Amino acid sequence: MTPDEGKNVLGKNILEVEGLVQYFDQTKPFLERLLTRAPKRRVHAVNRIAFNIREGEVFSLVGESGCGKSTTARAIVRLLKPQEGRIVFEGQDIARLDQRQLLPIRPRMQMIFQNPYASLDPRQKVGEMIMEPLLFHKLAADRKEARRRMLDLMETIGLHPEQADRYPHQFSGGQRQRLGIARALATYPRLVVADEPVSALDVSVQAQILNLMMDLRQRLGLTCLFIAHDLSVVRHISDRVAIMYLGFIVEQGCRDDIFDSPLHPYTEALLASAPSLEKRSIHVPLSGDVPSPLDLPAGCAFASRCPRKITRCAEERPQLREFGGRQVACHLV
């Protein structure tokens, strides 16, 4: 254990995201565009979002598929280069750093992926895979030390040390996700970004992995950005929750506020559709289409599906505003 492990106090901000914009340019080359008269195409995946994560906190980002959660995660760990905004990690803005400048940051931010199998090399023994980042980032003096840390990690995630010499296909889905977690923890990260870590698993296994993450959070004082498409998954694990829709954060606040008294119509709808929650009095069935991220609406992003919309909603985009300790973007709040 490093001196930093074992702490679990909510402290200063580890991450501050401000005005983050990430789009994907799909515009055809100039000549082709001239000949085919194709318009410029930009997928607006993340639209000026802002949030912060405090030390020791689990902050969850929730929204339907395609709303920009993974893009946000990939921008934060700088697998993407955002077009605008600040990503202040441990006091340093990393939004514009190049690959060389990012090298010392990489081990301090780690990602856990949705599909554990795709993120493990089938030809590498799992023990070697956990040792690799330790050796690459020179966080272990030699192979012997790296092996000791790896065996420790195998135990931490609930696997037998003797399984270290096996290959990924010899493990079940849940065990593979445990290995993904071990690899993410190997470098003593200050922030773990978990992108739908249980979505690909059977329901019974989901609970085991969520329990493991809650346990690690207690024991290691993990700080985590946790991503899910379903609110019921994040209920027990989160301190604060942000709800995302079409690349915008529409509501964010502490877990109990969001779950007990959702204010944004989309949060209400998500809660009403969450499978394992007891029935709520407000039930807002979602119908209508999500607008295309290629052509963002001028007004509220949720207007095409909102059962409460008023005339103003189609004309003016609601800004995220403080409301009783949380933030909501809706003209009615």
Ligand SMILES: Nc1ncnc2c1ncn2[C@@H]1O[C@H](COP(=O)(O)OP(=O)(O)O)[C@@H](O)[C@H]1O
């Ligand atoms: N590399 C890419 N190129 C073009 N569009 C992309 C790319 N990655 C994601 N998108 C688009 O950005 C939007 C957000 O995607 P994503 O962040 O994966 O959503 P989520 O993780 O919430 O399901 C979607 O419309 C998706 O099609």
Ligand code: SF4
């Ligand atoms: S701003 Fe209007 S359309 Fe958007 S969520 Fe609020 S009421 Fe619904």
Ligand SMILES: [Mg+2]
């Ligand atoms: Mg995703």
